Amino acid sequence: MKPFAYLRPATVEEAVRARATHPGSAFLGGGTNLVDLMKLGVSGPELLIDVGRLPLDRIEELPDGGLRIGATVRNSDLAAAPAVRERYPVLSQALLAGASGQLRNAATTGGNLLQRTRCLYFQDVSVPCNKRRPGSGCPAVEGVHRDLAVLGHSAHCVATQPSDMAVALAALDAAVEVTGPDGDRTVPVTAFHRLPGEHPERDTVLEPGELITAVRLPPPRPLAHGHYRKARDRASYAFALVSVAALLEVRDGVVHHAALAYGGLAPRPWRAAAAEEALRGAPATADAFGRAADAELSAARPLRDNGFKVELARRLTVSVLARLAARHR
Amino acid sequence: MSHDPQPVPPKAPGHPLGAASARREGRAKVTGAARYAAEHAPPHRVHAWPVPATVARGRITAVDTADALALPGVHAVLTHENAPRLEQAEDPAVAVLQGPAVPHRGWYVALAVADSLETARAAAEAVRVTYDAEEYDVTLTADHPDRYLPKEVNGGHPGTRERGDFDAAYAGALVTVDATYTLTALHNHPMEPHASTAWWDGGHLTVHDSSQGSTKARDDLAALFGRDRRDVTVVAEHIGGGFGSKGTLRPQAVLAAMAAQVTGRPVTLALPRREMPAVVGHRAPTLQRVRLGAGADGVLTALAHEVVTHTSTVKEFVEQAAVPARVMYTSPHSRTVHRVVALDVPSPSWMRAPGExxxxxxxxxxxxxxxxxxxxxxxxxxxxxxxxxxxxxxxxxxxxxxxxxxxxxxxxxxxxxxxxxxxxxxxxxxxxxxxxxxxxxxxLIFPSSAEAFAAPDGGFRIRINATDLGTGARTVLGQIAAEVLGAPEERVRVEIGRSDLPDAFLAGGSSGTGSWGWAVHKACSALKAELSRRQEPLPQEGVTVSADTREEIAAGTPYAxxxxxxxxxxxxxxxxxxxxxxxxxxxxxxxxxxxxxxxxxxxxxxxxxxxxxxxxxxxxxxxxxxxxxxxxxxxxxxxxxxxxxxxxxxxxxxxxxxxxxxxxxxxxxxxxxxxxxxxxxxxxxxxxxxxxxxxxxxxxxxxxxxx
Structure with a gap:
């Protein structure tokens, strides 16, 4: 590990100022991913600005009935919060499907959104990787890529975004509150992560120096049911092969509202707009759910060894939606 | 593990053997008092971090260590150009830093030594190695053109065995199965990585090593460094699992000893988890074709088990996967065959029940x-x-x-x-x-030796270089001694895990308790006989009896x-x-x-x-x-x-x-x-x-x- 300086600012303003004046600096949240990457030599900040103890650790009720989750709220606390468990169970389920108890105790809401891909090549500095070293190449296309993307990838990068939480947030139409040298802005979670295109080194639309301060949830739809399901190699402590976050509202046997997002398929939590479009007004039947999944997944471009993800995503979609529909009967 | 369906029975008073005794070192382990190899910190200790090869096959053409050596706190960077020369190694996989050849990716090509772990790591990352990379082949296929029939497979078994006429019996069988099973490579991944702390004191080398057998580790280190075995001590007091991967001497012990020799300081080297898969062995992948021929009653008439596996170019290790078919079932006509191909892969080795x-x-x-x-x-x-x-x-x-x-x-x-x-x-x-x-x-049982000691105060001590990988070896040896001596377990001290104790076989092949226990049993039986012969009280220095089981084990057995x-x-x-x-x-x-x-x-x-x-x-x-x-x-x-x-x-x-x-x-x-x-x-x-x-x-x- 290379030597680095450590700073623990007391306020958001101080943190943003420090980041702006030190180009080689990085924000540190729970450290569950960044510290690993520093040990691996993937990341080498000269200054760590510890934002994990900024006063952003509250979950606030919003006047519109939504929630505002501070960026330093720990994943464990968020998953256990009664407001989340009762009104946004899909988010609680997604959080609890991720990592391990110890990691969830450390990981923050803001940091979770910024965790980097677990592509094995990205984590190995002795091999090329366009995300880590732009222009060096992508061994994953021909190499070990069973866990990598089938949607949204480019010739330059086939990595997936690993967060479970982000998938639920995408389905919930959450928004990320950001502050930076140029002021505050709000970015929908679905637009927060970038597709790699020719610049896989940039995971998100955050500008240098910007800091996540909160995640905002719109009020829950009172009649919609939600569920998160994750398929994985072992029963705990494994990243998603494919996961689905779904919200469904059925009236008189017909889909009135549907929100669907996938994890494990793409470089970002994949909000399934085409599937939602197909679901709107469709009968709440397994056939219709399957057609909706197909509408989304027909765009998939699997690699040699990860075509199974398309079928797995389809099956998960039908199963989760059917389960949610059954709750409306 | 939702519940324990089988409550541990209460300890039977007076009969230590068969009792559910708790691990003797359990408290030390859960309180952190038990120290593992990398946790020994002699004064002036420094840390080492290795540099793995980044090509799958080739030769080193240059090593630039200038940047690494320029870092404050760096003591040395060892490469094949400046590392101490080793004697011929019995296991070529530990002949590290002896030449420019790179036989597989991850093979160690340099070692940085520094005051702190962090500096050693930074120095290792600053070493620039240039290679002449060569074409490589790491892919095992069933019909690989370079496959051959090894004479022997792991465990000393013949590579091929034929009994009767398999082909005729199989052709004539009423019912047949012909199936091919494909197993990937696997890794042992013990909780404790392979680690050593080594230092030289005059001409004497001491190594705390995470090893399944410190007698053999001592002998191997003595041979590599050209020393008498009395000039080397290997200590393996507590081991955080090994599953076979610590059964043989591993590069960390050799590198730590070399670095200690070069720097004159005690050196600790704990292998990074990410580097272990390339240097501490793996279970080789196997492609296994099994053919069974049987009658309508299901009784086998023909059995063939044919295995294709890989080894490295460094050494031949053949996973003996067809061997259990020689043991299991009635089969008048049988063929068991291993074929192996040497690829540019890390050397496979023992992993829990190799073959079986x-x-x-x-x-x-x-x-x-x-x-x-x-x-x-x-x-x-x-x-x-x-x-x-x-x-x-x-x-x-x-x-x-x-x-x-x-x-x-x-x-x-x-x-x-x-x-x-x-x-x-x-x-x-x-x-x-x-x-x-x-x-x-x-x-499996191997010769071992043990010492049993009776103190005048009625206490006992047994000494044997057994290894406790976390399995409870220390505890069960105490139970065996107590049973033989007719003493309470707590009156028997057990000293294991040092090569200056009586020689014993390594913890491998599920042989430990049988091999060590036999030697302990024999020593304690002799001690008991000695004590019963004595009329007078024990002398101040107590009574010590030694035993070894070479003769008993050489006598062999007529039984399977x-x-x-x-x-x-x-x-x-x-x-x-x-x-x-x-x-x-x-x-x-x-x-x-x-x-x-x-x-x-x-x-x-x-x-x-x-x-x-x-x-x-x-x-x-x-x-x-x-x-x-x-x-x-x-x-x-x-x-x-x-x-x-x-x-x-x-x-x-x-x-x-x-x-x-x-x-x-x-x-x-x-x-x-x-x-x-x-x-x-x-x-x-x-x-x-x-x-x-x-x-x-x-x-x-x-x-x-x-x-």
Whole structure:
């Protein structure tokens, strides 16, 4: 590990100022991913600005009935919060499907959104990787890529975004509150992560120096049911092969509202707009759910060894939606 | 592990052997007082960090260490150009930094030594190595043009055995199975990485090493450094698991000793987890074709087990996967063959039950396929193929508890009534099934020596260079001594884990308790006889008696000696995702006398859990693009976690076998994994109705076969 300086600012303003004046600096949240990457030599900040103890650790009720989750709220606390468990169970389920108890105790809401891909090549500095070293190449296309993307990838990068939480947030139409040298802005979670295109080194639309301060949830739809399901190699402590976050509202046997997002398929939590479009007004039947999944997944471009993800995503979609529909009967 | 179905019985007063004694070092371990190899910090200790090769094959053309040496706090950078010259190594895999050749990716090419771990790491990253990279081949195929028939396979077994006329018998068989099973490479990944702390004191080398056997480690280090074995001490007091990967001397001990020699300082080197897959061995992948020929009654008439596997260009190590087929079932016409190809891969080595674990997966899966073909209960099929003598050698078994283990295991598991039809038991989205497989592991015993001492105050001490990998060896040796001496266990001190103690064989081949226990038993018996002869009180210095078992073990045995067992598993297959989980698993073992039910149970269920990993989650992919193993951390190499292991039970038969050793014990460290993966796989077939012959059974492998 290379030597680095450590700073623990007391306020958001101080943190943003420090980041702006030190180009080689990085924000540190729970450290569950960044510290690993520093040990691996993937990341080498000269200054760590510890934002994990900024006063952003509250979950606030919003006047519109939504929630505002501070960026330093720990994943464990968020998953256990009664407001989340009762009104946004899909988010609680997604959080609890991720990592391990110890990691969830450390990981923050803001940091979770910024965790980097677990592509094995990205984590190995002795091999090329366009995300880590732009222009060096992508061994994953021909190499070990069973866990990598089938949607949204480019010739330059086939990595997936690993967060479970982000998938639920995408389905919930959450928004990320950001502050930076140029002021505050709000970015929908679905637009927060970038597709790699020719610049896989940039995971998100955050500008240098910007800091996540909160995640905002719109009020829950009172009649919609939600569920998160994750398929994985072992029963705990494994990243998603494919996961689905779904919200469904059925009236008189017909889909009135549907929100669907996938994890494990793409470089970002994949909000399934085409599937939602197909679901709107469709009968709440397994056939219709399957057609909706197909509408989304027909765009998939699997690699040699990860075509199974398309079928797995389809099956998960039908199963989760059917389960949610059954709750409306 | 949801509950303990088998409460540990209370300790029987006056009979230490067979009591569920707690681990002697348990408190030291859970309080952090027990120190492991890297935790020894002699004054002026420095740290080392290795540099692995980044090409899969080639030669080093230049090493630039200037940037590394310029870092403040760096003491040295060792390369093949400046490292101490070693004597000829018995195991070429530890001849590190001796030349420019790179035989595989991850082979060590340099070592940085610095005041702090962090600086050593930074220095290692600053070393610039230039290679002349060569074409490489890391891909094992069944018909690889360079495959050959090895004369011997691991364990000293002949590579090929033929009995009778397999081809004719197979051609004439009424019912046949011809199936090929594919097993990926696997890694041991013990909790404690391979680590050493080494220093030279005058001409004497001391190494705290995470080793399964410090007698052999000492001898090997002495040979490599050209010293007398009296000039080397290896200490292996506490070991955080090894599973075979610490059975032989590993590069960290050699590198630490070299660095200590060069710097004149004590040096600690703990191998980074990510580098371990390339330098501490792996279970080689195997492609196994099994052919069975049987009559309508299911009795085997022909059996062929043919294995293709890889080794490295560094040395030949052949996973003896066809060997258990020489032991298991009646088979008048038999062919067991190993073929191996030397690839540009890391050197394979021992991993829990080498040979038996992969071989019994294939053989026991094939037996299940035969049972399905014949519509015969798979327990019954195995009972019908019980041999009178060991098939390959014709020797009588000292004891063979397989039939009883199958019957009693089936009863305890609730095997019957069982609807044999595959793919019909549904519970919502889940398909359920049960499976059975047999287990076997040889009884291996090696010469060891021990010392028993009686103090005038009535206390005792035994000294033997046994190793406790976390298995409870220290504890059970104390129990053996106490039993023989007729003393309470707490009156017996046990000293193990140092090469200046009486020589003993390493902790491997499930041989420890039998080998060491025999020497302890012999020493304590002699001490007891000596004490009973004495009329007068003991002298101030006490009485010491030594014993070794060379003669007893050289005398050999006319018997075929093996432990046996049976695994029963119930699995669920999620028809939405292809996720398979083991609902419950029961192992029934016939392993001689169980000397400590508490530690034995841990060994059995530990092995069974490792078998679940082999069946469902663990795989090391040889990546042809970069020429190395892909999964190199515990996030990507999927060992089973607690949530993967629901109800798991181990039981055993009381087996009275007088042909083993004075304790009547068989080894139990490895048999728990043998057959476990087959029982899971057979249960998956029963659940799903599809035979999957490539492990592990991850969702992507299952998905195409879901209803």
């Amino acid at each position: 674990a992969p071989g019994m997966y294939a053989l026991e899966s094939a037996m299940d396929e035969l049972a399905v073909l014949l519509d015969l209960d798979p327990v019954e099929l195995r009972l019908r193929n019980e041999p009178a003598t060991e098939p390959d050698s014709g020797r009588p078994f000292s004891s063979r508890g397989l039939a009883r283990a199958l019957r009693e295991g089936a009863d305890r598991f609730g095997w019957r009534p069982r609807d044999p039809r595959p793919g019909v038991r549904r519970e919502g989205d889940l398909l359920l099934g049960t499976g059975v497989a047999a287990a076997t592991y040889p009884v 000696r093996h432990a046996f067992g049976a695994h029963f598993a119930e699995v669920q297959v999620d028809t939405v995702t292809g996720e398979i989980r083991v609902r419950r698993m029961l192992g029934m073992f016939a392993a001689g006398r169980i000397l400590n039910p508490r530690t034995a149970r841990s060994q059995f269920i530990g092995g069974m859990t490792m078998g679940i990993g082999m069946a469902l989650t663990e795989h090391s992919t040889m990546d042809p693009v970069v020429g190395g193993f892909a999964e190199r951390d515990l996030a990507s190499y999927h060992l089973p976690v607690c949530a993967d292991v629901h109800t798991i039970e181990a039981h055993w038969l009381d087996e009275d076998d007088p042909h083993l050793n004075p304790m009547g014990s068989k080894g139990i460290g490895e048999i728990g994994i043998v057959g476990a993966a087959a029982a899971v796989g057979n249960a998956v077939h029963h659940a799903l109705g599809v035979r999957l012959r490539t492990l592990p059974l991850t969702p992507d492998a299952v998905l195409p076969h879901l209803p």
